[in-house]
Amino acid sequence: xxxxxxxxxxxxxxxxxxxxxxxxxxxxxxxxxxxxxxxxxxxxxxxxxxxxxxxxxxxxxxxxxxxxxxxxxxxxxxxxxxxxxxxxxxxxxxxxxxxxxxxxxxxxxxxxxxxxxxxxxxxxxxxxxxxxxxxxxxxxxxxxxxxxxxxxxxxxxxxxxxxxxxxxxxxxxxxxxxxxxxxxxxxxxxxxxxxxxxxxxxxxxxxxxxxxxxxxxxxxxxxxxxxxxxxxxxxxxxxxxxxxxxxxxxxxxxxxxxxxxxxxxxxxxxxxxxxxxxxxxxxxxxxxxxxxxxxxxxxxxxxxxxxxxxxxxxxxxxxxxxxxxxxxxxxxxxxxxxxxxxxxxxxxxxxxxxxxxxxxxxxxxxxxxxxxxxxxxxxxxxxxxxxxxxxxxxxxxxxxxxxxxxxxxxxxxxxxxxxxxxxxxxxxxxxxxxxxxxxxxxxxxxxxxxxxxxxxxxxxxxxxxxxxxxxxxxxxxxxxxxxxxxxxx
Numbered sequence: 001x002x003x004x005x006x007x008x009x010x011x012x013x014x015x016x017x018x019x020x021x022x023x024x025x026x027x028x029x030x031x032x033x034x035x036x037x038x039x040x041x042x043x044x045x046x047x048x049x050x051x052x053x054x055x056x057x058x059x060x061x062x063x064x065x066x067x068x069x070x071x072x073x074x075x076x077x078x079x080x081x082x083x084x085x086x087x088x089x090x091x092x093x094x095x096x097x098x099x100x101x102x103x104x105x106x107x108x109x110x111x112x113x114x115x116x117x118x119x120x121x122x123x124x125x126x127x128x129x130x131x132x133x134x135x136x137x138x139x140x141x142x143x144x145x146x147x148x149x150x151x152x153x154x155x156x157x158x159x160x161x162x163x164x165x166x167x168x169x170x171x172x173x174x175x176x177x178x179x180x181x182x183x184x185x186x187x188x189x190x191x192x193x194x195x196x197x198x199x200x201x202x203x204x205x206x207x208x209x210x211x212x213x214x215x216x217x218x219x220x221x222x223x224x225x226x227x228x229x230x231x232x233x234x235x236x237x238x239x240x241x242x243x244x245x246x247x248x249x250x251x252x253x254x255x256x257x258x259x260x261x262x263x264x265x266x267x268x269x270x271x272x273x274x275x276x277x278x279x280x281x282x283x284x285x286x287x288x289x290x291x292x293x294x295x296x297x298x299x300x301x302x303x304x305x306x307x308x309x310x311x312x313x314x315x316x317x318x319x320x321x322x323x324x325x326x327x328x329x330x331x332x333x334x335x336x337x338x339x340x341x342x343x344x345x346x347x348x349x350x351x352x353x354x355x356x357x358x359x360x361x362x363x364x365x366x367x368x369x370x371x372x373x374x375x376x377x378x379x380x381x382x383x384x385x386x387x388x389x390x391x392x393x394x395x396x397x398x399x400x401x402x403x404x405x406x407x408x409x410x411x412x413x414x415x416x417x418x419x420x421x422x423x424x425x426x427x428x429x430x431x432x433x434x435x436x437x438x439x440x441x442x443x444x445x446x447x448x449x450x451x452x453x454x455x456x457x458x459x460x461x462x463x464x465x466x467x468x469x470x471x472x473x474x475x476x477x478x479x480x481x482x483x484x485x486x487x488x489x
Contacts, residue, residue: 001155002216003140004252006148008244016150016196023220024201025238027208029154031198036109037131037160039180040170041102042122047071049104050111050122054097059087067101076115089115092125099183107182108134123170124182131180132156132193138179139212142188149192158200158210203236215252216242217315218284225283225314228303239283255312258392261322265291268308270298275343276318278302285314319344321387323395331404331479332380332421340365340373345389350375355382355398356475380422381475402479405429407466409486415456416443418466418481423451424474430467431455434483439465461488 001023009019017029042048051067058080068081077086091113099106102122109126126134132153136142140152156178166176173180201208211223220240223231246253265272271293281287286302302314322341330336342348350373351360363385365373377383379401386396407418416431427447432439445455447468455466464484470476 001151001210001212002214002220002242002245003148003152003212004215004247004250005220005242005245006151007140007144007249008247010145010148010151011247011249012244014147016147016154019147019151020154020201022240023212023242024203024208024210024236025240027201027203027236029199030202032161032200032207034198035128035161036125037128038112038165038170039124039126039131039173040121040165040167041107041111041124041173042120043116043167045120045122048102048113048120048122050093050100050102050113052095052098052100054095056096056098056100057092057094058083059091065098067104070113070120072115072118072120076118078113078115078120089113102182105182128157128160129193129197131160133187133190134180134182134184135160135178136193137184137189138181140189142186146192146195149189150196152212153189153192153196154199154201155210155212157196157198158207159212161200161207162209203234208236209234211237215250216245217253217313218242218246219315221283221285221315225281225285252312256391257309257311258394260395265293268300268305270300271295274322275341276320277343278316278318283315286316286318289318317344319389319391321345321389321392321394323350323385323387323397325385325397325399329400329402329477330379331402332476333378333404336377336379336399338363338375338377338385340375340387341371342373342387342389343371345391347388347390348373349388351386351388351393352377352379353384353386354379354475355384356473360386360388382477400477401475402477403468403470405466405468405479405481407464407481407484409459409484413459413488415454416459416464416466416484417452417454419452420447420468421451422474422476423447423449424468424470425449425451427468427470429453429455430469431457432465432467434463434465459486459488461486 006019048070049067050070054065071079073079078091079086093111100111107124108130112123114121135156136153166172171177201210220242222233222239224233262272270291273291273293275292277290278286279288289300289305291298306314320343324339326337350363350365352363353360363375365375382401383399386393404421407416410417424447429445430441431443433442443455443457445453447453466481469478
């Protein structure tokens, strides 16, 4: 059962029996006699404080109200502050007129202290109906619709009766079994427990093992698909569509984690992937994720990917979004080709934003095949480009654009003439010549109003280039002309 799905169904008017029948295929609701359950509250402790606001029993002795320290002796016996002598393990604490507390938290029923390997364990022995009043408001918010809380109560009761106890034979007070918090005020969820007293989910006359979880992502899973190959599939635990789980109140209905290709491979322990393809099992969970890298293909199970990435479940989709400009930087008005690769996403758009601007605009895309797209641009300002889909606006890259500078030697061999696009009048042009120590300034000049420039000097044989540093307000980066090779003679 999906708890958020139960919330959604109850919000749409379904009653708790409808909810249980939806999630546990072919089952019905029946009753079972009251019983007592044991919950391991503490283990491996050197000491604990157990007490009550009223007098209470320790074994056969009466202890006055308070919270005495309970310790273990070197001989493995139990010492209770305020009482003479020591006690053999196990030792039962029984309430009087007020509930017992452990570390300040009140609990219904009795507390049994055991010595295990020289340390104290504390077990809560409590009637199942009282136990459920400590479970239901911890598993489902007490503010939820009453029919969702009733479904939670019946599912939790059924689970408690069929669990072998994952904490050394005792029920765990956490998600290993069910979250249990003792006496929880306010008692809003108690009505759901009382209204369904003794009711359980049954299949073929036996109490069903009613697994439940927070959110299904729109489809529930069989035990094997949800927990792994070691789990046992049961006839009433089928994968069913769960549209009610995707209600707008569910914060878990959609989540995402964004990685660079390198970061994704690092997290998974593989080389940097170029692509990732997910195959799915019958519950719509990721069965295998196949990564394509420069060294070939690597297949990882969905459970491995979930573990290494710290994902919430194996009901995930891998979306690959790639953007490659060619060339990596361009001169003003020269063509840049933008290659887009997208797998597993919808709502694709390629967008641009000048470095001097604040708004993103869409760029027309040409489809190459099911995953490849292309666009061409001729910018005259450095641009930001991004791939945007339903899932992410990544990758985001900056494409530098520099002035287009042309330069040549005049016929007399006494000057270098050139032009700059965009015009950039008044900006300095630095003429550089390559020397054994690097590029050296030999002449400076200024760009004219028409975008041309002239540098007159003694031009000797060698390699020359023109450098222009545009103002940052233009959105252009420093540009160089192609190298001009001068031969004299």
